[in-house]
Amino acid sequence: MGVEIRVEGLTKSFGRQVIWQDVSLTIPAGEISVLLGPSGTGKSVFLKSLVGLLKPDRGHIWIGDRDLPYLPERDLYETRKLFGVLFQDGALFGSMSLFDNIAFPLREHTKKSESDVKRIVMEKMDMVGLLGSEHKLPGEISGGMRKRAGLARALVLDPEILLVDEPDSGLDPVRTSFLNQVFIDLNAQIGATFLIVTHDINTARTVPDNIGLLYRRHLAMFGPREMLLSSEEPVVRQFLNASKVGPIGMSEEKDESELEAEAKMGLDSGKLPPIPPQQMASDGMLRTGMHAPGAWCAAHGVTPPPGSFIDDLGRNWVEEWPRYVASLTPVGAASAPPPGGMPPSAPPPGGPGGQFPGNPPPGRPGGAGY
Numbered sequence: 001m002g003v004e005i006r007v008e009g010l011t012k013s014f015g016r017q018v019i020w021q022d023v024s025l026t027i028p029a030g031e032i033s034v035l036l037g038p039s040g041t042g043k044s045v046f047l048k049s050l051v052g053l054l055k056p057d058r059g060h061i062w063i064g065d066r067d068l069p070y071l072p073e074r075d076l077y078e079t080r081k082l083f084g085v086l087f088q089d090g091a092l093f094g095s096m097s098l099f100d101n102i103a104f105p106l107r108e109h110t111k112k113s114e115s116d117v118k119r120i121v122m123e124k125m126d127m128v129g130l131l132g133s134e135h136k137l138p139g140e141i142s143g144g145m146r147k148r149a150g151l152a153r154a155l156v157l158d159p160e161i162l163l164v165d166e167p168d169s170g171l172d173p174v175r176t177s178f179l180n181q182v183f184i185d186l187n188a189q190i191g192a193t194f195l196i197v198t199h200d201i202n203t204a205r206t207v208p209d210n211i212g213l214l215y216r217r218h219l220a221m222f223g224p225r226e227m228l229l230s231s232e233e234p235v236v237r238q239f240l241n242a243s244k245v246g247p248i249g250m251s252e253e254k255d256e257s258e259l260e261a262e263a264k265m266g267l268d269s270g271k272l273p274p275i276p277p278q279q280m281a282s283d284g285m286l287r288t289g290m291h292a293p294g295a296w297c298a299a300h301g302v303t304p305p306p307g308s309f310i311d312d313l314g315r316n317w318v319e320e321w322p323r324y325v326a327s328l329t330p331v332g333a334a335s336a337p338p339p340g341g342m343p344p345s346a347p348p349p350g351g352p353g354g355q356f357p358g359n360p361p362p363g364r365p366g367g368a369g370y
């Protein structure tokens with residue numbers, strides 16, 4: 001499950017305003033990628049271009065052998081069915097119950113019977129922890145729940161690609177953390193290709209398999225999480241460390257004199273912070289896009305910043321990882337894994353709900369009003 005998206009030389013402008021140009025990247029199938037960038041750099045425009053809601057000036061968006069910007073209307077309509085999109089505000093109809101909101105794409109785009117619609121809607125509501133809230137109106141629930149309702153709706157057509165625009169906007173850190181866990185668990189479950197636009201640095205550092213950064217009308221960098229978190233490239237380094245020091249200023253870029261002043265004060269010589277361990281699925285099982293902590297750094301001769309991959313309990317996950325993976329019951333093995341996916345003799349890094357580093361408190365978010 002999940003398909004690769006290959007973007008080649010994509011350029012978009014509105015009138016004389018160039019939003020970004022020559023953007024090329026491959027978003028790997030089944031993995032979680034995050035797109036960052038200062039406000040106004042065109043992250044939402046990029047998502048809308050990927051799903052065919054905006055037409056680029058030039059360039060290609062390959063999904064398999066289909067080049068999305070150049071598809072005839074009918075093929076575009078069909079290709080769009082591969083996508084689920086969660087817009088910033090959840091884009092729910094205020095006068096419809098959550099059930100009807102989530103059922104909407106099924107009733108619009110399929111000929112499924114009402115009993116099938118009900119089964120699918122309930123299944124997706126369960127996946128996002130919203131069972132029991134079917135009859136509520138969007139105005140009667142919290143912002144976090146609205147996002148999860150929008151997410152359930154994005155899932156009803158079983159997308160191969162899930163695009164998410166700023167899921168953390170308007171949410172407090174705890175709700176953001178719960179929603180991140182939902183994304184990770186969903187990715188483990190459905191294996192779709194995820195692209196999440198976010199401003200939340202903690203999300204960007206702990207959730208994805210890959211990170212991209214848009215800056216000054218270009219894609220500054222896109223690659224595995226460890227590559228960006230160990231990068232010395234000034235823009236990447238400043239952004240991923242949420243630092244005032246670096247080339248990005250209030251009006252996007254600083255002038256030479258500001259940079260010179262920072263350099264003179266020695267502000268640019270600060271050390272990179274440790275790379276945190278990646279957040280795990282609640283059941284402790286591995287996702288397609290997960291790799292051994294430190295594997296990218298080791299393969300590329302990069303020494304990660306001191307203290308990297310160590311969790312709050314002081315466990316070093318470069319060392320723990322082989323034991324952890326060995327303790328997972330292979331798929332199809334005779335003995336089924338216990339709830340939580342781990343044999344009792346080898347406690348998982350947190351078990352269900354995970355005290356794996358970076359995980360929010362155990363349990364699904366449903367019912368708590370998140």
Ligand SMILES: Nc1ncnc2c1ncn2[C@@H]1O[C@H](COP(=O)(O)OP(=O)(O)OP(=O)(O)O)[C@@H](O)[C@H]1O
Nearest residue numbers: 014019037038039040041042043044045046166199
């Ligand atoms: N339909 C449109 N017509 C004209 N200009 C547009 C249109 N959509 C977006 N823009 C412009 O494109 C630029 C990028 O907008 P976009 O919303 O993609 O930025 P962003 O990186 O997502 O910002 P933020 O992080 O603040 O949400 C902005 O200057 C915006 O005004």
